[in-house]
Amino acid sequence: MTDIEREQSDPFDFNLRVKEVKPQPTRGSSSENSPDIEPTLPVIQALQQYMADKKHVFLVGQPGAGKTKTLLRYLLELVEQAKGDSSAKIPILVQLKDYKVPSDDYYGIVHLIRKDLEDSWGLSLELAEIQRYLFHEQIFLLLVDGLNELSTSQEAWKDIRQFWDRCHKRQISIVYGKMAKLLA
Secondary structure (H helix, E strand, O other), X not given: OOHHHHHHOOOOXXXXXXXXXXXXXOOOOHXXXXXXXXXXXXXXXXXHHHHHHOOEEEOOXXXXXXXXXXXXXXXXXXXXXXXXXXXXXXXXXXXXXXXXOOEOOXXXXXXXXXXXXXXXXXXXXXXXXXXXXXXXXXXXXEEEEOHHHOOOOHHHHHHHHHHHHHHHHOOOOEEEOOOHHHOO
């Protein structure tokens, strides 16, 4: 590959393909004899398709499989869409590696959302505004990365689960990367 070809190629296109994993049928069901074989899709196309139908998508794979890079690529796609569509949700990358257990002056994931809004979008919002936009107006699409990098503290996991439950009840769109099965 020449330098010109390398510059023109998409730096986040790793030709990753995914398939939907459906829950296993219970024993004795009629579908046990005829398994549904899902076709594989390019990962970004699959995310777009699944997010159109579902509110939560989990990317699960071995370390180094490309989950973080996939979230970054999907983030770029969503940013491009948002540029031309004022009704598009604002994608927020939540890096759980930076997570701290909530305290009197720190609000866990909401602080991470604030950090991404400031770093990526140049927006400085109050925590109450972020919560309003997230839970009531629902203008954010959360891309959550690094569950496996989260502290093993019971308090941290309790906070993450409460946040996830709050989002789930309100049908807030979230894409989880890295060992998402830990939350399920």
